[in-house]
Amino acid sequence: MTPPPEIRALEFFSGIGAMHYGLQWAGVKGDVVASFDINPVANACYRHNFGIEPIQTLIETMTEKRLEGFGANAWFMSPPCQPYTRTGKQLDTTDPRAVGLLHLIRLLGTLTTPPTYLFLENVLNFESSQTRSLLTQQLSNRGYDFTEWFLTPTQMGLPNDRGRYYLTARRVREAGEDVGVPELRLVKEWPFGGAGVKRKTVGEFLEEDGEGELVRRYRLPEAFVKRRQAFSESAVVTADDVRTSCFTKAYGHHGLAAGSYLQTKGFDVNEPSTAIDRLGLRCFTPTEVARLHGFPIDDRAPAPPRPAAAVAERLAYKFEFPEEVTTIQRWRVLGNSMSVVVVGELMRCALFADHVV
Ligand SMILES: C[S@@+](CC[C@H](N)C(=O)[O-])C[C@H]1O[C@@H](n2cnc3c(N)ncnc32)[C@H](O)[C@@H]1O
Structure with a gap:
């Protein structure tokens, strides 16, 4: 059997790189080839840890040609949640902060070589938005199979409640049928058994x-x-x-x-x-919050399951804040970020299950 191709991912709305760490956690062969974010503080952290300079530009200005030029086969996206949060105005597609994602959804419809894999994260309530309808309809039209999830790190043994919507998609045919807006079926239970991490107490994450x-x-x-x-x-x-x-x-x-x-x-x-x-x-402390999220800040952060270790070594799996980033900035970028453990386990067990080395 021919081995699956190496992952070449684009990380949109990259922040401090939780998706990038998730890929490393999963032990998947491949890497992030370019990342995109407008926040200079988050970008400084990203550069410090991965040695990649994120492209500091509005995602809605990226052209089809430029994106095709990266030769990527996976897209990771964690767009702003404000257009969808229950406590906000829920402006959805009319919120200016939704423009970047809407642009990517449109491009998915016109790219000559759309990505084979797609991973998206957002808040609960995204699943009932017009943006979700546009995204899932586009995915269906372009031949993707996809799963929608509502998961929280506590399901993986971590003492951190952070319920989020996730979507994992894989392109399995050239084009699909236009079935209208696909019906919503949210997977709310973790179906893969022992998720890398045993149940832990808060004490295990403290400095x-x-x-x-x-x-x-x-x-x-x-x-x-x-x-x-x-x-x-x-x-x-x-x-x-x-x-x-x-x-x-x-x-x-x-x-x-x-x-x-x-x-x-x-x-x-x-x-x-x-x-x-x-x-x-x-x-x-920011270090403790980073550990709870699963960022590899030190030995007290959760470690990826066994197969990832070899890959982790190769990829210098570590997370550190540049010295000049203040405490409040650290809390802010961590608060904007994601659970590396949930992302990594979804990639390892679902999206890239046949890529894990
Ligand atoms: C929810 S956070 C995602 C954080 C990221 N997943 C992480 O691990 O830190 C959204 C990020 O998107 C960036 N952003 C928002 N709108 C953008 C746009 N139109 N173009 C580029 N970046 C954008 C923000 O600066 C923020 O870092």
């Missing part, structure tokens, strides 16, 4: 803090608890918990709802205003 330096440096901002009667259930977690709430780009500088905070001492839920020092409440 050492013998002298209490982290409690001082990452102390919960006073303003977050002012006028609060009590904490919501997921706002504060301890080292023994197996769940943290989703860390968003507002984490650490914009109120309590942007991710969990860590309680390092004894607890009384009914006294939020005096709680910070008595309970030793602090933010998770």
Whole structure:
């Protein structure tokens, strides 16, 4: 049997490269050949870790000819979620932040050599958007089979709740039938059994803090608890918990709802205003959030399953922030990013199952 061709991926909306790490996690032969993002801070992180300079341009300005020129056979896309989030205005296709993705959907219809593989991530609610209808209809017309997923890292044993919509697609025929908008069937359970990682507690992701330096440096901002009667259930977690709430780009500088905070001492839920020092409440450090996402920042981050090890070595699988990136910038780019473990496991078990070395 002829081995499948090496993956040559384009990573659109690349941020700090969770899709790129996912590919490495999966142990797939191949690499990202070009990445695209307009955020200079995220691009500095990407360059620092992968040695590739992301193309800092609006994706909607990329021409068919330029994209064909990369000779890519896979597209990774994690476009902005604001047009679809439940808490936003849900402007969908009329939101200016949807323009980049809509451009790529259009190009999928006209490219002479469309990618064989496609991987997309977005928030829950994307599945009921007009953008999803346009994307899945285009995929069907151009001969792709695809699966839509709603998954969270807790299903893979990680103490981090980050439910997201994923779509994995493979082109299996030259052209498909025009069946209108394909019916939605979201896969919500992880079907592949033991997903690389055993169930872990929050404690396994924490940095050492013998002298209490982290409690001082990452102390919960006073303003977050002012006028609060009590904490919501997921706002504060301890080292023994197996769940943290989703860390968003507002984490650490914009109120309590942007991710969990860590309680390092004894607890009384009914006294939020005096709680910070008595309970030793602090933010998770960027290193800890990176570990929870599965970025290979150090040995305490989850490791890919066995077959990936050889590939990982070859590809220098590591994640580090450039020194000049501030703490708030670190939280922001991590909050915008994705679970490397969920992406990597979807690539390893579903999208690229016959490519894993
Ligand atoms: C949801 S984040 C994806 C983050 C990425 N997956 C990661 O691992 O960090 C969306 C990213 O798309 C970038 N972006 C948004 N609109 C864009 C556009 N029109 N052209 C290029 N990049 C864009 C943002 O700067 C942001 O980094």
